[in-house]
Amino acid sequence: MAAPTVAPAGQLPLATPPAGIPSRRRRAHPGETRAAWTLAIPFTLLFAAFTVWPVLQSLFMSFTDTKEKDLRTPFAVNFIGLGNYARALGDPTFVKAAANTAYFVVVGVPLTLAVALLAAVALDKGITRLRAVYRLGFYTPVITSIVAVAVVWRFILQPDSGLANTVLGWFGIQGPNWLGEVQWAMPSLILMATWRNFGTGMIIFLAGLQSVPPSLQEAAAIDGANAWQRFWNITFPLLRPTLLFVSVTTAIGYLQFFEEPFVMTSGGPLNSTISLSMYTYNQFGYGNYGLAAAMSYLIFVVIAVVTALQFRLLRENT
Amino acid sequence: MRTPAMRTSAIAVLSVAALTLAGCGRPTETQPAAPQASTSIGAGPATGDLTIWAMGAEGEKLPDLLKDFETANPDVKITVTAIPWSAAHDKFTTAITAQKTPDLAMIGTTWMGEFAGLGALDPTPSSIDKAAFFPGAWGTTEVNGTSYGIPWYVETRLVYYRTDLAKKAGITTLPNDWDGLKAMAKAMQEKAGAKWGINLQPGGTGSWQTVMPFAWSNGAQLNNGDQWTFDTPEMAEAVQYYQSYFTDGISNKSPAPNSTVEPPFVDGSQPMFISGPWEMSAVEKVGGKGFADKYSVMPMPTKKTSSSFVGGSNFAVFKDSKNTDAAWKLVQWLAKPEVQVKWYQLSTDLPSVQSAWQDPALASDTKLATFGKQLQTAVAPPSFPTWEQVAAKFDTELEKVAKTGEDVKTALATVESEAQSIGTGS
Numbered sequence: 001m002a003a004p005t006v007a008p009a010g011q012l013p014l015a016t017p018p019a020g021i022p023s024r025r026r027r028a029h030p031g032e033t034r035a036a037w038t039l040a041i042p043f044t045l046l047f048a049a050f051t052v053w054p055v056l057q058s059l060f061m062s063f064t065d066t067k068e069k070d071l072r073t074p075f076a077v078n079f080i081g082l083g084n085y086a087r088a089l090g091d092p093t094f095v096k097a098a099a100n101t102a103y104f105v106v107v108g109v110p111l112t113l114a115v116a117l118l119a120a121v122a123l124d125k126g127i128t129r130l131r132a133v134y135r136l137g138f139y140t141p142v143i144t145s146i147v148a149v150a151v152v153w154r155f156i157l158q159p160d161s162g163l164a165n166t167v168l169g170w171f172g173i174q175g176p177n178w179l180g181e182v183q184w185a186m187p188s189l190i191l192m193a194t195w196r197n198f199g200t201g202m203i204i205f206l207a208g209l210q211s212v213p214p215s216l217q218e219a220a221a222i223d224g225a226n227a228w229q230r231f232w233n234i235t236f237p238l239l240r241p242t243l244l245f246v247s248v249t250t251a252i253g254y255l256q257f258f259e260e261p262f263v264m265t266s267g268g269p270l271n272s273t274i275s276l277s278m279y280t281y282n283q284f285g286y287g288n289y290g291l292a293a294a295m296s297y298l299i300f301v302v303i304a305v306v307t308a309l310q311f312r313l314l315r316e317n318t
Numbered sequence: 319m320r321t322p323a324m325r326t327s328a329i330a331v332l333s334v335a336a337l338t339l340a341g342c343g344r345p346t347e348t349q350p351a352a353p354q355a356s357t358s359i360g361a362g363p364a365t366g367d368l369t370i371w372a373m374g375a376e377g378e379k380l381p382d383l384l385k386d387f388e389t390a391n392p393d394v395k396i397t398v399t400a401i402p403w404s405a406a407h408d409k410f411t412t413a414i415t416a417q418k419t420p421d422l423a424m425i426g427t428t429w430m431g432e433f434a435g436l437g438a439l440d441p442t443p444s445s446i447d448k449a450a451f452f453p454g455a456w457g458t459t460e461v462n463g464t465s466y467g468i469p470w471y472v473e474t475r476l477v478y479y480r481t482d483l484a485k486k487a488g489i490t491t492l493p494n495d496w497d498g499l500k501a502m503a504k505a506m507q508e509k510a511g512a513k514w515g516i517n518l519q520p521g522g523t524g525s526w527q528t529v530m531p532f533a534w535s536n537g538a539q540l541n542n543g544d545q546w547t548f549d550t551p552e553m554a555e556a557v558q559y560y561q562s563y564f565t566d567g568i569s570n571k572s573p574a575p576n577s578t579v580e581p582p583f584v585d586g587s588q589p590m591f592i593s594g595p596w597e598m599s600a601v602e603k604v605g606g607k608g609f610a611d612k613y614s615v616m617p618m619p620t621k622k623t624s625s626s627f628v629g630g631s632n633f634a635v636f637k638d639s640k641n642t643d644a645a646w647k648l649v650q651w652l653a654k655p656e657v658q659v660k661w662y663q664l665s666t667d668l669p670s671v672q673s674a675w676q677d678p679a680l681a682s683d684t685k686l687a688t689f690g691k692q693l694q695t696a697v698a699p700p701s702f703p704t705w706e707q708v709a710a711k712f713d714t715e716l717e718k719v720a721k722t723g724e725d726v727k728t729a730l731a732t733v734e735s736e737a738q739s740i741g742t743g744s
Contacts, residue, residue, distance in 0.1 A: 068411060069435050071411060071414070076344055093714075154575075159574055180575060265575045266522070270718060285706075287411075
C-alpha cells in the first residue's frame with residue numbers, strides 16, 4: 001500500500017480549504033484554555049502521583065544501593081551507577097531465571113498460538129453443534145483462579161496416583177514425576193500455561209476468522225483450491241493483524257510469567273522453573289530494592305525488544 | 319508539536335530529578351551508642367488505648383486471651399488487628415516507614431533483626447526477667463546484644479515415628495545417636511514395609527530447619543560475630559550425614575512439590591519425619607481416632623549435643639507507640655506463667671516461659687514433655703536482617719546436595735561465599 005502523499009493527477013486537491021474560510025484554526029479563547037487546564041488538573045495530579053512518580057522513583061532506585069532499611073530516608077542512599085545492573089547480570093541464578101523464561105516463551109508462545117488458532121478454526125468451521133458450550137469451556141480456564149487451577153493440576157500431575165500417569169499407565173508407559181524432575185517440570189508448566197491461556201487467543205482468532213469475507217473463500221473454491229490452500233493462502237494472510245495482536249499480548253504475558261512456578265513448584269526443582277519475575281519478586285522480599293528495581297528494568301527492556309521484533313516480523317508487507 | 323506547557327513540565331521533571339540526585343548520598347556513618355531501654359515499667363494498672371497486630375490463628379484467638387487483661391485493667395482499651403501471615407511483612411515495613419505502627423505486635427522471630435535495624439522497636443525494660451524464658455528463644459529477641467521484646471510462644475523440631483511400625487522393625491530401644499537414627503530408618507524400610515525410611519526434605523525452601531539441628535548438634539555455628547561460618551568441618555559432617563539418607567536410598571530425593579508429610583506417615587509408607595509440635599494435631603486429624611497411640615516423638619539424636627531448632631513468635635513494643643508503659647505492662651502480663659498456660663489451652667502454642675511447663679496441662683502429656691525438654695537446648699539462627707536471604711541460598715545448595723549428590727564441601731564453600739557477599743546487613 002503506497003502512502004497517499006501525492007495527490008493523483010487530475011484529482012482536485014481536497015486538502016485545500018474552499019476560499020472564504022480562514023485557513024488558520026480559530027484561536028482558542030484564553031478563558032477556554034484556563035478552563036481546559038483546570039479540568040485536566042485532577043487527572044494530571046493523579047497521573048503524576050501514581051504513575052509518573054513511582055516510575056521515576058523506581059528508576060532512581062535501580063541506580064542506587066537502596067535497601068529495606070533505607071525506607072524511612074529514601075534519598076539518603078548512594079548512587080552506584082550501573083552497579084545493580086552489573087550485579088544482576090553477573091548473578092548465576094538471574095541468568096538461570098533468564099534462560100528458564102526464554103525456554104518458557106520460545107516454546108510456550110508458539111504452542112499457545114497454535115492451540116488457540118486450532119480451537120478457533122474448529123469452532124468456526126468444524127464444530128457446529130453446541131458451539132457456545134465449547135467456546136465457554138475453552139475460555140473457562142482463563143477466568144478461573146490460578147490457585148484453584150494449581151490444586152487440580154497438582155493432583156493431575158501426581159507421580160503415583162495422578163490422572164496423567166494413570167492414563168499413561170493404561171498404555172504401559174511409566175509416567176515421570178512431572179513437577180519433581182528437572183527435565184519435566186518446565187514442560188509441565190508450559191502445558192498448564194497453554195491450557196490456561198489459549199482461550200483468550202481463541203476468542204480473538206475467532207473474531208478474526210469471522211471477518212474473512214466468505215466471497216473470497218468461494219472464489220478460491222471455484223478456482224479449485226482445496227481447504228488447506230484456502231486456509232494457507234487466504235485466511236491466514238488476512239489473519240496477520242490478529243496474529244500480531246495475540247502474539248504480542250501472549251509474549252508480554254509469558255515474559256512476565258510468575259504465577260505458575262509460584263503456586264506449583266516454588267521455582268524448583270533445583271531452580272529449573274524459577275522465572276525472571278519470580279526471582280525479582282524474591283529480591284524485593286529480601287529488601288534489596290535497588291537490585292530488584294534494576295532487574296525489573298532489565299525485564300522491561302527485554303519485553304520492549306521482543307515486542308519490537310514481533311512488530312517487525314509480523315507487520316503488513318508493503 | 320511542542321507547546322510551552324510541555325516545555326515547562328519537562329523542565330519541572332528534570333529539576334525534580336536533579337534535586338533528588340543532589341539530595342542523595344548516605345550521611346556519614348556515626349557509630350550509634352547501644353540503645354538503652356527507655357522505659358521502666360510503672361506500677362499500677364495499664365491505661366489508655368493500645369493497638370495490637372497479630373498474625374494468623376494467633377491474631378484471631380488473641381482477643382479471647384486479652385479479656386482477662388482488660389478485666390484487670392478496666393481503663394485500657396485494646397484493639398487487636400489480625401493480619402494474614404502472607405501480608406504481614408509488607409504491612410509492617412510500610413507501617414514502620416510511615417511511622418504508623420501499632421503500639422505492640424506479634425513479630426516473627428526472623429524479622430527481629432530487620433525491624434530492630436530499622437530502629438522501630440523499643441528495647442526490653444530490664445524489669446523483665448530473661449532467665450524465665452528458654453535461652454534459645456530469648457536469643458531470638460536479641461539484635462547486636464540488645465533485646466527487643468519477649469519470646470511469646472515457641473516451637474522446636476523433634477523426630478516423629480510410628481510406634482507400631484518401630485516394633486515391627488524390631489526397634490526396642492530408641493536411638494540416641496546419628497548411627498542409631500539411620501539404622502532405625504533403614505529397619506523401617508527393610509522390616510516394617512515402609513517405602514522410605516524417613517521423610518526428609520531434599521533441600522529447597524525451609525530445609526535448613528531440618529539440617530541445622532544436626533549441624534548444631536555437631537557443634538557447628540552459622541556465624542562467628544558478623545562472619546558467616548558455613549564452610550566448617552562440623553557443618554560439612556552434618557550435611558554429609560544428611561546427604562547419606564538420599565544416597566543410601568532411605569529418603570525420597572524427588573518427592574512431588576508441595577507434598578505433605580501426614581498421609582505417608584499415616585499409611586506407613588514414610589513412618590518417620592522431623593517437624594514441629596503442630597504436626598501432632600495434623601497427623602491425628604489425618605490418622606483419625608486412635609492414631610495418637612500409634613506414634614510418638616523423640617529428641618534429636620545426640621552427636622556432641624542434641625540441639626534442635628527453636629522458632630515461634632515474639633512480642634515487641636514499637637518505639638513510635640504513644641503508650642509504651644501500658645504496652646510493656648501487657649507484654650509483662652503475656653509472659654506470666656499462668657497466662658502462658660491459658661494461651662496454650664486456647665491456641666496450643668507452646669509456652670516460652672520455662673516454669674509454665676510444670677503446669678499439669680503440659681507436664682502430663684509425654685509427647686509435649688519431650689518438646690519441653692528439647693527446648694532447653696534448642697538454638698535459633700542469628701537475628702541478622704539478611705538471614706532469610708542467606709537461608710534461601712543455603713536451601714538451594716542443600717537441594718543440589720540431596721538431589722544431584724553435589725560434593726558437600728563445594729556446596730558449603732558456595733554458600734559461604736554467597737553469604738559473605740550478601741553480608742549480615744547490620
